[in-house]
Amino acid sequence: MLTLQCPYCGVWAEETELHAEGEAHLKRFGPGSEDEAFEGYLFMRENPKGVHFERWRHSNGCGKFFHAARSTTTLEVFGTYSAQTLEPPQEIKDKISAKYPGWSWREFA
Amino acid sequence: MSNVVSALNGVSQSGIALVEETGLRGMITVRGDLASKPMAKALKDVLGASVPEQRQIASGEKGAVAWMSPDELLVICDHGAAEDIIASLNAALAGEHVLVVNVSDARAVFKVSGECAREVIAKLAPVDLAPGAFEPGMMRRTRFAQVAAAFWMNDDGSFEIICFRSVARYVFDLLCVASVDGSEVGFFN
Ligand SMILES: [Zn+2]
Numbered sequence: 001m002l003t004l005q006c007p008y009c010g011v012w013a014e015e016t017e018l019h020a021e022g023e024a025h026l027k028r029f030g031p032g033s034e035d036e037a038f039e040g041y042l043f044m045r046e047n048p049k050g051v052h053f054e055r056w057r058h059s060n061g062c063g064k065f066f067h068a069a070r071s072t073t074t075l076e077v078f079g080t081y082s083a084q085t086l087e088p089p090q091e092i093k094d095k096i097s098a099k100y101p102g103w104s105w106r107e108f109a
Numbered sequence: 110m111s112n113v114v115s116a117l118n119g120v121s122q123s124g125i126a127l128v129e130e131t132g133l134r135g136m137i138t139v140r141g142d143l144a145s146k147p148m149a150k151a152l153k154d155v156l157g158a159s160v161p162e163q164r165q166i167a168s169g170e171k172g173a174v175a176w177m178s179p180d181e182l183l184v185i186c187d188h189g190a191a192e193d194i195i196a197s198l199n200a201a202l203a204g205e206h207v208l209v210v211n212v213s214d215a216r217a218v219f220k221v222s223g224e225c226a227r228e229v230i231a232k233l234a235p236v237d238l239a240p241g242a243f244e245p246g247m248m249r250r251t252r253f254a255q256v257a258a259a260f261w262m263n264d265d266g267s268f269e270i271i272c273f274r275s276v277a278r279y280v281f282d283l284l285c286v287a288s289v290d291g292s293e294v295g296f297f298n
Contacts, residue, residue: 008179009250010163014235017251060252062178 002070007080009062017060024053024067025087025106049073051096051103053088056080069096113188116217116277124288126223130281131269134218135172135191137184139198141207143176151201155194156184166248166261175248175261183259188213217277219284222267227297230260230268232287240297254283 002015011017023045029037046052052072057065067085069078069092078099079092088108096103103109113133121129141148143160152158158169161176168174171194172186186194191211198209221229231238233253243249243262250259256279258272272280 011249016235060257061250062181063250064178 004068004080006058007066008064019057019059021055021057024055051105116274122285124290125225125293126221126229126288128284129220131218131220133188135186135188136213136216138210138212139182140180147205151198155197216271217274219270226268229288
Protein backbone atom coordinates (compact mmCIF):
# COMPACT_ATOMS: atom_id res chain seq x y z
CA MET A 1 0.00 0.00 0.00
CA LEU A 2 1.35 3.39 -1.03
CA THR A 3 1.33 5.96 1.79
CA LEU A 4 2.04 9.64 1.09
CA GLN A 5 2.18 12.54 3.53
CA CYS A 6 -0.04 15.39 2.39
CA PRO A 7 2.08 18.55 2.69
CA TYR A 8 -1.03 20.65 3.36
CA CYS A 9 -2.72 18.84 6.25
CA GLY A 10 0.20 16.68 7.39
CA VAL A 11 -1.80 13.45 7.25
CA TRP A 12 0.03 10.26 6.30
CA ALA A 13 -2.64 9.25 3.84
CA GLU A 14 -2.87 5.80 2.40
CA GLU A 15 -3.67 5.42 -1.27
CA THR A 16 -7.45 5.09 -0.87
CA GLU A 17 -7.63 8.58 0.62
CA LEU A 18 -5.83 10.00 -2.41
CA HIS A 19 -6.44 10.37 -6.11
CA ALA A 20 -3.65 10.10 -8.68
CA GLU A 21 -3.65 13.20 -10.91
CA GLY A 22 -1.06 12.35 -13.52
CA GLU A 23 2.40 13.63 -14.28
CA ALA A 24 3.93 16.53 -12.35
CA HIS A 25 5.38 19.79 -13.68
CA LEU A 26 3.64 19.79 -17.06
CA LYS A 27 4.18 23.04 -18.91
CA ARG A 28 1.05 24.22 -20.63
CA PHE A 29 1.14 25.09 -24.33
CA GLY A 30 -2.12 26.70 -25.40
CA PRO A 31 -3.51 28.66 -28.35
CA GLY A 32 -0.81 30.18 -30.54
CA SER A 33 1.85 27.63 -29.66
CA GLU A 34 3.59 25.31 -32.14
CA ASP A 35 1.59 22.19 -33.05
CA GLU A 36 4.37 19.97 -31.79
CA ALA A 37 4.52 21.70 -28.41
CA PHE A 38 0.74 21.50 -28.05
CA GLU A 39 0.76 17.81 -28.92
CA GLY A 40 3.52 17.24 -26.37
CA TYR A 41 1.54 19.05 -23.69
CA LEU A 42 -1.61 17.08 -24.41
CA PHE A 43 -0.30 13.59 -25.04
CA MET A 44 3.37 12.98 -24.37
CA ARG A 45 3.99 11.56 -20.89
CA GLU A 46 6.95 10.08 -19.09
CA ASN A 47 6.68 6.38 -18.28
CA PRO A 48 9.88 5.70 -16.37
CA LYS A 49 11.10 2.57 -14.73
CA GLY A 50 12.39 4.20 -11.55
CA VAL A 51 12.32 7.83 -10.42
CA HIS A 52 9.05 9.58 -11.20
CA PHE A 53 7.29 12.83 -10.30
CA GLU A 54 3.54 12.87 -9.97
CA ARG A 55 0.62 15.03 -8.95
CA TRP A 56 -1.75 13.68 -6.34
CA ARG A 57 -4.86 15.05 -4.70
CA HIS A 58 -5.90 14.47 -1.11
CA SER A 59 -9.45 13.93 -2.33
CA ASN A 60 -10.80 12.14 0.74
CA GLY A 61 -9.17 14.67 3.01
CA CYS A 62 -8.22 18.33 2.80
CA GLY A 63 -8.89 18.36 -0.95
CA LYS A 64 -5.53 19.90 -1.96
CA PHE A 65 -3.32 18.95 -4.88
CA PHE A 66 0.33 18.21 -4.15
CA HIS A 67 3.45 16.69 -5.73
CA ALA A 68 5.17 13.42 -4.95
CA ALA A 69 8.56 12.01 -5.96
CA ARG A 70 8.79 8.24 -5.87
CA SER A 71 10.16 5.18 -7.60
CA THR A 72 7.83 3.21 -9.84
CA THR A 73 9.86 0.04 -9.32
CA THR A 74 10.44 -0.06 -5.57
CA LEU A 75 7.47 2.13 -4.50
CA GLU A 76 9.84 4.04 -2.20
CA VAL A 77 8.74 7.62 -1.67
CA PHE A 78 11.43 10.33 -1.78
CA GLY A 79 9.06 12.99 -0.56
CA THR A 80 5.98 15.10 -1.19
CA TYR A 81 5.94 18.83 -1.74
CA SER A 82 3.78 21.85 -2.47
CA ALA A 83 1.82 22.20 -5.70
CA GLN A 84 2.84 25.87 -5.87
CA THR A 85 6.20 25.21 -7.50
CA LEU A 86 7.62 24.60 -10.98
CA GLU A 87 10.31 22.12 -9.97
CA PRO A 88 11.11 19.59 -7.23
CA PRO A 89 12.80 21.08 -4.15
CA GLN A 90 16.59 20.62 -3.94
CA GLU A 91 16.26 18.55 -0.78
CA ILE A 92 14.20 15.92 -2.63
CA LYS A 93 16.56 15.94 -5.61
CA ASP A 94 19.45 15.37 -3.19
CA LYS A 95 17.65 12.44 -1.60
CA ILE A 96 17.15 10.82 -5.00
CA SER A 97 20.77 11.46 -6.00
CA ALA A 98 22.00 9.76 -2.83
CA LYS A 99 20.19 6.60 -3.81
CA TYR A 100 20.27 6.78 -7.62
CA PRO A 101 23.34 8.78 -8.72
CA GLY A 102 23.00 10.08 -12.26
CA TRP A 103 19.18 9.92 -12.37
CA SER A 104 17.28 12.22 -14.68
CA TRP A 105 13.63 12.95 -15.40
CA ARG A 106 12.64 15.40 -18.16
CA GLU A 107 14.79 18.49 -17.52
CA PHE A 108 15.54 17.61 -13.89
CA ALA A 109 18.57 15.68 -12.66
CA MET B 110 -41.89 28.17 7.11
CA SER B 111 -41.48 24.51 6.30
CA ASN B 112 -40.66 22.03 9.04
CA VAL B 113 -36.91 21.32 8.95
CA VAL B 114 -35.95 17.68 9.56
CA SER B 115 -32.62 15.90 9.73
CA ALA B 116 -31.69 13.24 7.19
CA LEU B 117 -32.76 10.18 9.17
CA ASN B 118 -35.03 11.65 11.86
CA GLY B 119 -32.77 10.78 14.79
CA VAL B 120 -32.48 7.05 14.11
CA SER B 121 -30.25 5.00 16.44
CA GLN B 122 -28.93 1.49 17.00
CA SER B 123 -27.19 -0.09 19.95
CA GLY B 124 -24.59 -2.82 19.50
CA ILE B 125 -20.99 -2.87 20.74
CA ALA B 126 -21.33 0.91 20.45
CA LEU B 127 -24.30 3.24 20.36
CA VAL B 128 -24.84 4.81 16.93
CA GLU B 129 -27.15 7.82 16.79
CA GLU B 130 -28.06 10.40 14.21
CA THR B 131 -27.74 13.54 16.28
CA GLY B 132 -30.40 15.56 14.49
CA LEU B 133 -30.20 19.07 13.13
CA ARG B 134 -26.85 20.81 13.46
CA GLY B 135 -25.66 24.16 12.22
CA MET B 136 -22.58 24.04 10.00
CA ILE B 137 -20.83 26.97 8.39
CA THR B 138 -17.96 26.75 5.95
CA VAL B 139 -15.47 29.59 6.35
CA ARG B 140 -12.71 30.04 3.80
CA GLY B 141 -10.02 32.67 3.99
CA ASP B 142 -6.60 33.41 5.42
CA LEU B 143 -6.55 31.48 8.71
CA ALA B 144 -3.39 33.25 9.86
CA SER B 145 -4.87 36.74 9.52
CA LYS B 146 -5.65 38.90 12.54
CA PRO B 147 -9.22 39.76 11.40
CA MET B 148 -10.00 36.02 11.17
CA ALA B 149 -8.77 35.36 14.70
CA LYS B 150 -10.66 38.37 16.02
CA ALA B 151 -13.88 37.42 14.21
CA LEU B 152 -13.86 33.89 15.63
CA LYS B 153 -13.10 35.18 19.12
CA ASP B 154 -15.75 37.93 19.00
CA VAL B 155 -18.53 35.93 17.33
CA LEU B 156 -17.99 32.43 18.75
CA GLY B 157 -15.57 32.83 21.63
CA ALA B 158 -13.28 30.35 19.90
CA SER B 159 -9.67 30.53 18.78
CA VAL B 160 -8.38 29.57 15.32
CA PRO B 161 -7.83 25.80 15.54
CA GLU B 162 -4.40 24.33 14.96
CA GLN B 163 -3.88 21.98 12.01
CA ARG B 164 -6.36 19.05 12.24
CA GLN B 165 -7.81 20.25 15.54
CA ILE B 166 -11.22 21.38 16.67
CA ALA B 167 -11.47 24.41 18.96
CA SER B 168 -14.53 24.98 21.09
CA GLY B 169 -16.15 28.28 21.99
CA GLU B 170 -19.28 29.39 23.84
CA LYS B 171 -21.39 29.60 20.70
CA GLY B 172 -19.88 26.79 18.67
CA ALA B 173 -16.85 24.74 17.75
CA VAL B 174 -14.42 25.54 14.94
CA ALA B 175 -12.81 22.67 13.07
CA TRP B 176 -9.69 22.88 10.86
CA MET B 177 -10.59 21.51 7.42
CA SER B 178 -7.63 22.59 5.24
CA PRO B 179 -5.02 25.37 5.25
CA ASP B 180 -7.68 27.83 4.08
CA GLU B 181 -10.90 26.32 5.34
CA LEU B 182 -12.71 26.03 8.67
CA LEU B 183 -16.01 24.50 9.66
CA VAL B 184 -18.08 26.17 12.36
CA ILE B 185 -20.36 23.73 14.17
CA CYS B 186 -23.21 25.35 16.07
CA ASP B 187 -26.92 25.15 16.91
CA HIS B 188 -28.98 24.73 13.76
CA GLY B 189 -31.08 27.79 14.53
CA ALA B 190 -28.09 29.98 15.29
CA ALA B 191 -26.28 29.50 11.98
CA GLU B 192 -27.80 32.44 10.08
CA ASP B 193 -27.09 34.92 12.89
CA ILE B 194 -23.51 33.65 13.21
CA ILE B 195 -23.02 34.00 9.45
CA ALA B 196 -24.26 37.59 9.56
CA SER B 197 -21.94 38.38 12.48
CA LEU B 198 -18.94 36.70 10.83
CA ASN B 199 -19.57 38.53 7.56
CA ALA B 200 -19.80 41.82 9.43
CA ALA B 201 -16.63 41.08 11.40
CA LEU B 202 -14.77 40.07 8.24
CA ALA B 203 -16.02 42.89 6.01
CA GLY B 204 -13.38 43.86 3.44
CA GLU B 205 -11.47 40.60 3.87
CA HIS B 206 -11.16 38.00 1.10
CA VAL B 207 -13.41 35.37 2.71
CA LEU B 208 -16.34 33.07 2.09
CA VAL B 209 -18.87 32.28 4.81
CA VAL B 210 -21.60 29.88 3.79
CA ASN B 211 -24.35 27.86 5.50
CA VAL B 212 -23.92 24.16 4.74
CA SER B 213 -26.06 22.85 7.64
CA ASP B 214 -28.69 21.17 5.50
CA ALA B 215 -26.15 19.59 3.14
CA ARG B 216 -24.89 17.35 5.92
CA ALA B 217 -25.82 14.63 8.38
CA VAL B 218 -24.21 14.11 11.79
CA PHE B 219 -23.79 10.83 13.66
CA LYS B 220 -22.50 10.06 17.12
CA VAL B 221 -20.75 6.82 18.07
CA SER B 222 -20.29 6.25 21.79
CA GLY B 223 -19.39 3.46 24.16
CA GLU B 224 -16.32 1.48 24.98
CA CYS B 225 -15.86 0.15 21.44
CA ALA B 226 -16.36 3.51 19.69
CA ARG B 227 -12.70 3.68 18.62
CA GLU B 228 -12.93 0.24 17.14
CA VAL B 229 -16.09 0.98 15.17
CA ILE B 230 -14.47 4.03 13.55
CA ALA B 231 -11.22 2.12 12.91
CA LYS B 232 -13.13 -0.55 10.99
CA LEU B 233 -14.37 2.01 8.49
CA ALA B 234 -11.75 4.73 8.02
CA PRO B 235 -8.06 4.43 7.01
CA VAL B 236 -6.96 6.35 10.10
CA ASP B 237 -4.73 5.37 13.02
CA LEU B 238 -7.16 5.32 15.94
CA ALA B 239 -4.81 3.92 18.56
CA PRO B 240 -5.02 5.77 21.88
CA GLY B 241 -2.35 8.46 21.70
CA ALA B 242 -2.53 8.66 17.92
CA PHE B 243 -6.10 9.96 17.92
CA GLU B 244 -7.36 11.87 20.93
CA PRO B 245 -10.14 14.28 21.92
CA GLY B 246 -9.90 17.63 20.16
CA MET B 247 -8.65 16.13 16.91
CA MET B 248 -10.49 16.48 13.63
CA ARG B 249 -9.93 14.18 10.66
CA ARG B 250 -11.30 14.39 7.13
CA THR B 251 -11.19 11.00 5.47
CA ARG B 252 -13.50 8.40 3.96
CA PHE B 253 -15.87 5.90 5.55
CA ALA B 254 -15.81 2.91 3.24
CA GLN B 255 -16.76 4.48 -0.10
CA VAL B 256 -17.81 8.00 0.85
CA ALA B 257 -16.11 11.14 2.13
CA ALA B 258 -16.65 11.93 5.79
CA ALA B 259 -14.98 13.68 8.70
CA PHE B 260 -14.96 12.98 12.38
CA TRP B 261 -13.73 14.33 15.67
CA MET B 262 -13.44 12.93 19.16
CA ASN B 263 -15.19 14.46 22.17
CA ASP B 264 -13.76 14.65 25.69
CA ASP B 265 -16.00 11.76 26.81
CA GLY B 266 -14.45 9.45 24.18
CA SER B 267 -17.39 9.54 21.82
CA PHE B 268 -16.97 10.34 18.13
CA GLU B 269 -19.05 12.60 15.94
CA ILE B 270 -19.09 12.01 12.21
CA ILE B 271 -20.25 14.33 9.48
CA CYS B 272 -21.05 13.26 5.94
CA PHE B 273 -23.08 14.51 3.03
CA ARG B 274 -26.81 14.26 3.61
CA SER B 275 -27.25 12.31 0.38
CA VAL B 276 -25.20 9.42 1.83
CA ALA B 277 -26.59 9.59 5.37
CA ARG B 278 -28.36 6.24 5.14
CA TYR B 279 -25.25 4.59 3.71
CA VAL B 280 -23.08 5.89 6.55
CA PHE B 281 -25.64 4.94 9.21
CA ASP B 282 -25.85 1.41 7.79
CA LEU B 283 -22.05 1.17 7.74
CA LEU B 284 -21.82 2.23 11.38
CA CYS B 285 -24.52 -0.27 12.32
CA VAL B 286 -22.73 -3.16 10.60
CA ALA B 287 -19.40 -2.14 12.19
CA SER B 288 -21.00 -2.07 15.64
CA VAL B 289 -23.17 -5.17 15.44
CA ASP B 290 -23.29 -7.20 18.66
CA GLY B 291 -20.47 -9.73 18.96
CA SER B 292 -18.21 -7.94 16.46
CA GLU B 293 -15.61 -6.71 18.99
CA VAL B 294 -12.05 -7.13 17.78
CA GLY B 295 -10.48 -5.86 21.01
CA PHE B 296 -7.55 -4.37 19.14
CA PHE B 297 -7.32 -1.28 21.36
CA ASN B 298 -7.99 -2.95 24.73
ZN1 LIG C 1 -4.31 16.82 2.96
